[in-house]
Amino acid sequence: MNYGDILSDAFKKMWEEKKLWMISALGVALFALMSIIYSGGMMGWQMRWMQALPALENAGPEQEPIDWAIQIALGYMTMFGFMSLFSLGGYIINLIARAGVVSEALRAFRGERTDISRGLSQGARKAPAFFAIDLLWSLPLIAVMLAGIVLVGILAGGAIARISANGGDEFEKLFPAMFGGFFFVMTAFICLSLLYGAFKGVFAPLMYQAAAEGDKPLGEAIREGWRLSRENLGPMIVMLILFWAAMLGLGLVIRILSMPLSLMFMFPWFSMMNSLEAGAQPAGIQPLNWLLLFIGVVGAGAFTWLGLSLRQTIYLTLYARVYQELKDAKSLAETTQ
Numbered sequence: 001m002n003y004g005d006i007l008s009d010a011f012k013k014m015w016e017e018k019k020l021w022m023i024s025a026l027g028v029a030l031f032a033l034m035s036i037i038y039s040g041g042m043m044g045w046q047m048r049w050m051q052a053l054p055a056l057e058n059a060g061p062e063q064e065p066i067d068w069a070i071q072i073a074l075g076y077m078t079m080f081g082f083m084s085l086f087s088l089g090g091y092i093i094n095l096i097a098r099a100g101v102v103s104e105a106l107r108a109f110r111g112e113r114t115d116i117s118r119g120l121s122q123g124a125r126k127a128p129a130f131f132a133i134d135l136l137w138s139l140p141l142i143a144v145m146l147a148g149i150v151l152v153g154i155l156a157g158g159a160i161a162r163i164s165a166n167g168g169d170e171f172e173k174l175f176p177a178m179f180g181g182f183f184f185v186m187t188a189f190i191c192l193s194l195l196y197g198a199f200k201g202v203f204a205p206l207m208y209q210a211a212a213e214g215d216k217p218l219g220e221a222i223r224e225g226w227r228l229s230r231e232n233l234g235p236m237i238v239m240l241i242l243f244w245a246a247m248l249g250l251g252l253v254i255r256i257l258s259m260p261l262s263l264m265f266m267f268p269w270f271s272m273m274n275s276l277e278a279g280a281q282p283a284g285i286q287p288l289n290w291l292l293l294f295i296g297v298v299g300a301g302a303f304t305w306l307g308l309s310l311r312q313t314i315y316l317t318l319y320a321r322v323y324q325e326l327k328d329a330k331s332l333a334e335t336t337q
Contacts (some may be wrong), residue, residue, distance in 0.1 A: 001235040003242060007326060010318040013105070019114040020101050025309040027097020030090035032263045032305030038083055038310075040297040095134075099126035100318060102212035105320035122212075129211040129218045134304070136222070137200050141193065148189050155181045203229045205315075209323035228326050239322055240262045247311055261299035264292050302311055 014020055100123025104114040136316030210216060216224070229236050267289075 001232070001238075001322075001329075002128070003235075003238060005269055006321050007242065007318070008240075009109075010291040011222075011316070013108050013321070014304055014317050017108045017114040020105055020108070021309060021313045023097050023100045023104065023116055023119045024316070026312040027094040027101075027303065028090070028118075028305060028308040028312060030086060031101060031308060032091055034083060034086040034090060036077070036301035039300065040293065046222060094312075095127040095130050096120060096123040098208070098312065099123035099130045099212055101313060101316045102126075102209055102320055105317045106209070106287050106324070108320060109324045121306070126212050129221065130208060132206050133204070133222065137204055141196060144192055144196075147334045148185050149177055149254055152182060156211075178232060197302065198240070201243075202233070202236045206236075206323050206326070208316075213323075215225055228323070228330070231330075232326055235326075236322075239318070243315065243318060246314060250307065250310060250314075253291050254303055258300060258303040261296050261303065264299070265294040266296070267292055275287045 002003050097120070100119035100121075103122040103126065104119040108114050203226060206228050210224040210228075211218060212220035213221075244321075
C-alpha cells in the first residue's frame with residue numbers, strides 16, 4: 001500500500017468534491033449548536049452566581065441555603081435533559097450524514113460527481129446499518145463500564161457496612177483503601193478504553209465502508225470489513241497512526257486559531273473572579289461583558305463545528321480510499337490466481 005498516494009488522493013478528492021464536507025457539516029451542525037448553548041448558558045449562569053454569592057454568604061437565617069442548592073440542582077437537571085435531547089437528535093442526523101459521506105466518497109473515487117441530496121437520501125437508507133455497527137462496537141465498552149460501576153458499588157457498600165458496624169473511626173482506616181480501589185478501577189478502565197479504541201480504530205472503519213456500498217446485507221458488510229482489516233493488519237495500523245497524526249495537527253491549528261476567542265470568552269469570568277478574590281462586590285454584568293461572552297461563545301462554537309466536520313470528512317474519505325485500494329488489490333489477486 002502506497003500511503004503517500006492514498007493520503008494525497010484522499011485530500012485531493014476532498015478539495016475537489018467539497019460537497020463531501022458540506023454533508024458532514026450538516027451532520028455535526030446540531031452538536032456545534034449544542035456546544036454554543038451549553039457554554040453560553042453555563043458561563044452566564046456562573047457569572048450570575050458569582051454576582052449573588054456575597055449576598056448569599058451574608059444572608060440571614062430566614063434565607064435557607066437549601067433553596068439555593070435546590071435551584072442549582074434543578075438548573076443542572078434541566079440543562080442535562082435539554083442537552084440529552086439535543087445529543088440524541090444530533091446523533092441521528094449525523095448517522096445519516098456519515099453514511100451519506102461514505103456513499104458519495106466511494107462514488108467520487110470511482111470517478112463520479114458527488115451530490116448532496118443523493119448523499120443524504122442514501123445516508124438515510126444506510127443509517128440503520130451504521131447504527132447497528134455503532135452499537136456492536138459500543139457494547140463491550142458499555143459492559144466494562146457497568147462492571148466497573150458494580151465493582152465500585154460493591155467496594156463502597158462493604159466499606160459503608162463496616163463503618164456503620166464499627167463506628168466513625170473505621171472511616172480513617174478504610175479511606176485509603178477506598179480511594180486506592182477507586183483509583184485502580186478508573187485507571188484500569190482508562191487503559192482498557194485506550195486499547196479498545198486502538199482495536200476499534202483498526203477493525204471498524206472498513207465495516208462502515210462496506211455497509212455503505214451497494215445493497216450489501218449488514219452481516220456480509222461486517223464480515224467483509226473484518227476480513228479486509230485482518231488480512232491487511234499492518235497497513236491498517238499504519239493508517240490509524242497517520243490519521244491520529246493528522247488529527248493532532250488539525251486540532252493544534254484550530255486551537256491556535258481559536259485562542260483569541262477563548263480568551264474573549266473567559267475574560268468576563270476572570271474579571272468577576274478577581275473581584276471576588278479582592279473581597280469586592282462584583283458589579284452587575286455589563287453590556288460589554290455580555291458582548292464579549294456572545295462573540296466568544298459563538299466563535300468557539302463555529303470553530304467546534306469546523307473542527308468536527310473536517311475531522312469526520314477526513315476520516316470517512318480517507319478510509320473510503322483505503323477500502324477502494326484494498327478491494328482492488330484483492331480483486332486483482334483473485335483474478336491472477
